[in-house]
Amino acid sequence: MNVLILSTIWGIVMMFSGLVFKKGGYATYLAIAGALVLLLGSIGDVSNVVITHSTFGGMLSFDGFTELFLSVILVATLFYFLLSGREIEAVGNGGFDYYALIFFVITGITLSASYNNLLMLFLGIEILSIPLYILTGSDKKNLKSNEASLKYFLMGSFITGVMLLGITLIYGDTGSFNLGPAASPFGMMAASLPVLSKVGLLLLMFAMAFKVSAAPFHFWTPDVYDGAPTVFSSFMATIVKAGGFIAFLRLFGDGYANTQYSWGSAMLVLIVLTLLIGNLTAVFQQSAKRMMAYSSIAQAGFMLMAVYSHNTEATDGFLVYTASYCLATVGVFATLSKVKDHAYEGFNGLAKKEPLLALTTAICLLSLAGIPLTGGFLGKYYMLYALIKSGQGPYMLVFAVLCAAVSVYYYFRLIQAMYFKEGNPATAPVSTGLKVGMVGLTVLIILLGIMPYDLLINWKLFF
Amino acid sequence: MLALLLFLIPLVTGCIAFLLKQGNAAKIWSLLSSLATLGVSVAAAMDKSATARSFHASWLQGLGASFTLSIDGMGAILVLLTGVSLVLVLVSTYRNTYKNPSVYYGLLLLSQAGLMGVFLAMDGLLFYFFWELALIPVYFLSSGWGGERRIQVTFKFFIYTFVGSLIMLVGLLYLYALNPQASFALESLYKVKLNADQQDILFWMFFVAFAIKMPIWPFHTWQPDTYEQSPTSVTMILSGVMVKMGLLGVIRWVVPIFPEAVHHFENVVIGLSVVGMVYASLVALRQDDLKRMVAYSSIAHIGLMCAAIFSVNQEGLQGVMVQLFNHGINIIGLWIVIDAIEQKLGTRKMSELGGMAANAPVLAILLVVMSLANVALPLTNAFIGEFLMFNGLYHFNVWYMAFAGLSIILGAVYTLRMVQKVIYGKENSLTAAMTDLTINQKLMLAGITILIIVFGVYPDPLFKMTQDTVHAIIAQHI
Numbered sequence: 001m002n003v004l005i006l007s008t009i010w011g012i013v014m015m016f017s018g019l020v021f022k023k024g025g026y027a028t029y030l031a032i033a034g035a036l037v038l039l040l041g042s043i044g045d046v047s048n049v050v051i052t053h054s055t056f057g058g059m060l061s062f063d064g065f066t067e068l069f070l071s072v073i074l075v076a077t078l079f080y081f082l083l084s085g086r087e088i089e090a091v092g093n094g095g096f097d098y099y100a101l102i103f104f105v106i107t108g109i110t111l112s113a114s115y116n117n118l119l120m121l122f123l124g125i126e127i128l129s130i131p132l133y134i135l136t137g138s139d140k141k142n143l144k145s146n147e148a149s150l151k152y153f154l155m156g157s158f159i160t161g162v163m164l165l166g167i168t169l170i171y172g173d174t175g176s177f178n179l180g181p182a183a184s185p186f187g188m189m190a191a192s193l194p195v196l197s198k199v200g201l202l203l204l205m206f207a208m209a210f211k212v213s214a215a216p217f218h219f220w221t222p223d224v225y226d227g228a229p230t231v232f233s234s235f236m237a238t239i240v241k242a243g244g245f246i247a248f249l250r251l252f253g254d255g256y257a258n259t260q261y262s263w264g265s266a267m268l269v270l271i272v273l274t275l276l277i278g279n280l281t282a283v284f285q286q287s288a289k290r291m292m293a294y295s296s297i298a299q300a301g302f303m304l305m306a307v308y309s310h311n312t313e314a315t316d317g318f319l320v321y322t323a324s325y326c327l328a329t330v331g332v333f334a335t336l337s338k339v340k341d342h343a344y345e346g347f348n349g350l351a352k353k354e355p356l357l358a359l360t361t362a363i364c365l366l367s368l369a370g371i372p373l374t375g376g377f378l379g380k381y382y383m384l385y386a387l388i389k390s391g392q393g394p395y396m397l398v399f400a401v402l403c404a405a406v407s408v409y410y411y412f413r414l415i416q417a418m419y420f421k422e423g424n425p426a427t428a429p430v431s432t433g434l435k436v437g438m439v440g441l442t443v444l445i446i447l448l449g450i451m452p453y454d455l456l457i458n459w460k461l462f463f
Numbered sequence: 464m465l466a467l468l469l470f471l472i473p474l475v476t477g478c479i480a481f482l483l484k485q486g487n488a489a490k491i492w493s494l495l496s497s498l499a500t501l502g503v504s505v506a507a508a509m510d511k512s513a514t515a516r517s518f519h520a521s522w523l524q525g526l527g528a529s530f531t532l533s534i535d536g537m538g539a540i541l542v543l544l545t546g547v548s549l550v551l552v553l554v555s556t557y558r559n560t561y562k563n564p565s566v567y568y569g570l571l572l573l574s575q576a577g578l579m580g581v582f583l584a585m586d587g588l589l590f591y592f593f594w595e596l597a598l599i600p601v602y603f604l605s606s607g608w609g610g611e612r613r614i615q616v617t618f619k620f621f622i623y624t625f626v627g628s629l630i631m632l633v634g635l636l637y638l639y640a641l642n643p644q645a646s647f648a649l650e651s652l653y654k655v656k657l658n659a660d661q662q663d664i665l666f667w668m669f670f671v672a673f674a675i676k677m678p679i680w681p682f683h684t685w686q687p688d689t690y691e692q693s694p695t696s697v698t699m700i701l702s703g704v705m706v707k708m709g710l711l712g713v714i715r716w717v718v719p720i721f722p723e724a725v726h727h728f729e730n731v732v733i734g735l736s737v738v739g740m741v742y743a744s745l746v747a748l749r750q751d752d753l754k755r756m757v758a759y760s761s762i763a764h765i766g767l768m769c770a771a772i773f774s775v776n777q778e779g780l781q782g783v784m785v786q787l788f789n790h791g792i793n794i795i796g797l798w799i800v801i802d803a804i805e806q807k808l809g810t811r812k813m814s815e816l817g818g819m820a821a822n823a824p825v826l827a828i829l830l831v832v833m834s835l836a837n838v839a840l841p842l843t844n845a846f847i848g849e850f851l852m853f854n855g856l857y858h859f860n861v862w863y864m865a866f867a868g869l870s871i872i873l874g875a876v877y878t879l880r881m882v883q884k885v886i887y888g889k890e891n892s893l894t895a896a897m898t899d900l901t902i903n904q905k906l907m908l909a910g911i912t913i914l915i916i917v918f919g920v921y922p923d924p925l926f927k928m929t930q931d932t933v934h935a936i937i938a939q940h941i
Contacts, residue, residue: 316525372591373596384632394633394668401632419607
């Protein structure tokens with residue numbers, strides 16, 4: 001609850017700070033301070049030091065898993081600010097307003113992570129989305145950025161309509177916006193779901209699939225990620241995506257888990273398509289930035305497994321997956337923003353020019369590819385195991401790991417370019433702060449791969 | 464505790480090696496480290512006490528895994544091989560110069576740590592971790608320091624083995640899910656009751672990974688290119704030690720856990736291996752590049768070992784056990800000679816060589832010794848192993864043995880042809896400039912020659928070391 005209140009307040013503070021501090025340079029410090037305050041607020045939730053106990057009439061619920069997830073998101077945000085702060089300031093004039101939007105997105109994520117009612121889900125998703133439309137078009141003089149923003153906004157608005165229709169159908173059928181078997185009549189009619197609810201659930205699934213860029217609703221992703229300033233693509237591909245997934249997880253893995261017979265097959269189709277399309281198209285990209293966009297689609301395929309499986313392994317794994325995925329992607333994007341040419345050739349010889357940056361990026365890429373001793377491996381491990389536990393046969397899993405093997409191809413292309421090809425890449429100056437941030441981030445990724453329990457999962461006990 | 468040291472020494476020294484900057488420091492450091500590891504390997508092979516030979520610590524308990532290392536007979540022989548190999552590799556290539564030596568030697572030591580881990584791990588998930596740990600440094604070594612086509616060739620190798628590993632991971636996860644004790648511990652996995660269908664599916668999930676690593680036909684296509692393009696010291700590790708990961712995998716994980724499936728598919732696997740042996744021998748006949756020839760001959764040798772494992776009898780398995788060690792040092796011996804030729808003349812093509820016996824007599828003699836060991840001449844170490852393996856195969860099915868026997872003849876043909884082309888005949892302008900082996904190469908090859916002859920005449924120590932493991936596997940299999 002603290003995070004929800006504090007992120008809103010800090011968003012407003014950032015908004016008005018722009019009026020006080022005319023010159024740039026302070027925005028990042030203030031934003032980092034904000035992220036730390038939010039993190040403290042999240043820790044406050046652990047120790048039960050909360051600003052208010054209100055759950056808005058049961059429309060929100062903050063359980064241990066939600067709190068822990070929010071902490072993970074906040075740590076990732078902190079790293080994002082540390083690594084990309086200067087770029088955010090460079091995009092805007094000072095950057096206060098952009099930081100304000102980012103804090104509002106976190107408010108949206110908090111709502112999406114804690115809703116207990118479909119209206120709150122709608123609010124959360126919209127609060128999360130609208131600032132993103134603006135951030136996508138924030139490079140005002142760049143035509144590509146404007147186009148991406150418009151495209152994103154139009155499609156996003158359309159899918160909002162789909163979502164509302166889904167909610168309406170479910171409401172029409174059950175007479176309740178509430179989630180979960182206890183509150184909704186779904187619990188009682190689990191054996192035979194009426195057509196209206198079925199259609200409603202499917203529409204909701206499509207809308208959520210759009211938000212997390214799962215295939216075949218992914219088509220906006222590469223253009224938007226490519227058009228948006230790199231620094232905001234990074235934010236969208238990581239923290240925002242995780243926010244979409246937690247909403248997805250609560251909806252299907254939690255709220256409507258007992259009606260899986262009516263949406264399970266559709267979800268499996270989503271998983272298969274997402275893994276296949278995301279991975280195959282990523283292979284053919286010539287730009288590392290577009291590759292990261294498609295690879296984020298592919299990663300969504302694995303995260304969807306948690307939504308499908310909804311068991312303990314899925315929730316534990318979701319935490320590990322989200323944490324390692326967010327950290328690794330933030331790291332890779334931080335490097336992307338320093339290299340001027342985003343084609344693979346633009347990275348040739350980076351290991352010679354910036355050895356530390358190349359090494360940390362390589363570790364991030366290894367984690368994304370799912371190599372053991374990194375958090376990325378354990379994330380994938382958990383997802384596969386959760387799927388087995390949910391009763392899926394080996395074929396689905398073999399398909400998934402073959403897709404993971406394909407992903408090695410494009411992640412390693414970047415490693416090859418950095419380490420084994422000759423070149424002198426054009427890079428922006430790399431500050432010591434960025435280097436320290438990258439080292440911290442990679443250490444966390446490796447620790448997640450070696451001791452996930454001490455670092456993350458066991459914390460659930462404290463909440 | 465010795466078991467832990469075997470893994471820890473190369474891991475820690477490998478990490479430190481990355482930080483060493485000065486010219487030869489990394490080289491000397493890694494040599495010292497490899498000598499220390501060799502010392503511990505010998506001590507571990509001698510000391511049979513449980514405290515020395517095993518180590519247990521809790522790790523990833525929530526996932527049902529633990530950090531359990533232990534040395535059985537097969538482990539001891541492979542640990543020795545790994546210890547000996549790195550010393551052989553480092554000393555024989557001591558005069559070679561590499562760019563970024565600290566990274567090069569650091570990676571070499573890390574791959575040794577991974578290999579030790581694979582041979583010692585008694586926990587499924589830990590085994591998987593080490594399996595990958597051994598692979599990643601080799602990927603970087605071959606891509607960074609290999610031949611002209613190194614990047615795409617190494618990438619092919621990496622993707623191939625990684626696909627296999629991932630399928631094995633799914634298999635491991637299934638096995639774990641089917642284990643009522645919810646544990647990855649090897650002894651607990653041995654007790655899992657699997658029905659025939661489960662065994663059949665899981666068998667292939669594990670076997671594909673191991674078959675790619677060994678490699679046996681038709682999973683071998685990565686191998687000749689990778690051996691050719693990798694720097695020779697990496698090729699030595701790959702062919703001498705790393706292929707043994709696949710063989711160990713089959714012996715320790717597949718045969719005891721899926722006995723029915725092994726019985727079910729024995730004809731398929733032995734058939735593939737035997738066809739592969741003859742095929743690889745025929746292809747070896749046509750090779751002009753020394754590295755590619757040895758690579759294909761290695762496919763034939765490994766094919767025999769795989770076939771002998773699947774005959775699951777006393778003779779066959781015992782033969783495989785001793786051959787695990789003998790094949791490793793013999794092939795490293797051959798690589799040392801080839802590396803010496805390549806370093807001095809800049810070519811590995813047989814058509815460009817010839818007549819070196821006069822200028823480099825020691826090299827000529829040692830190449831002959833290594834070659835004869837490679838074709839398993841009686842009184843060389845490989846003879847007893849091959850004899851036992853063919854014997855095992857004979858007891859399984861005489862026709863398989865007869866067909867596989869063709870590879871002996873073909874092996875003799877291509878090896879002797881190689882000897883003839885490389886060291887006899889007329890010398891040319893290139894080979895006229897050939898000088899003899901350096902002192903460190905002589906030293907290492909002399910050491911290998913002693914091992915070849917000692918274990919050729921008196922293979923008893925190798926038998927004694929491994930017979931417990933052989934009995935245990937056969938008992939478990941029945």
